[in-house]
Amino acid sequence: MIRFKRLDHFHVCVPPQRLQEAKNFYADVVGLKLVDRPDHLFSSPGYWFDIGNVQLHIGVEDALLQSIRHTAMEVADKNDAKTHLRQHGVEILPEPVIPGRDRFAFIDPFGNRMELLQIL
Template identity: 75%
Template sequence: MINFKRADHFHICVPPQRLEEAKDFYTNVLGLELIDRPNHLFSSAGYWLNIGNVQLHIGVEPVLPRSIRHTAMEVLNIDTARTHLQDNGVEIVEEPVIPGRERFAFIDPFGNRMELLQMINS
């Protein structure tokens, strides 16, 4: 069983040529707070913003076999969650390492990418 703690973030994609327009919309029109994004960890450009205690991640959609759009949820035990999904034949996708988080994604039976993460106390 997976013990969910909270929604962490959701990731939307925009065309590369409209990334700055998206940043302007979400910060100036909606009034969201721009926060630090570890850009050196990602191969494509993007921005992270706060929406209360959840984050919005905006990225550009690179040419990949599957979309990078996803929803991320924090769990209490990432290892238990991974084992549970693997035991049920769910496809696991490894994610780039982000300091302070253990994470991976999985693909649901309908092709949706979902990320699970656990914050690591340093």
């Protein structure tokens, strides 16, 4: 069983040439607060914003076979969640290391990427 705690963040993608436009839209029009993103941990640019106790992550992507768009949910025990999913035949995908978060992803049967994480 997976014990969910909260939604952590959701990730939307924009074309690379429109990243600055997206930053301006979410900061200036929507009014979200820009927060620090550990850019050195990622291979592509992006921005993170606070929305109450959830974050919006904006990244770039051209038309790719598998999208990086995803929703991330905090769980009480990442290992229990991983075991549960594997027992149901779900392939576990590794995620880049972000300090303070132990995480992995999976693709649901409908092509949606989902991230589960445990705050350390």
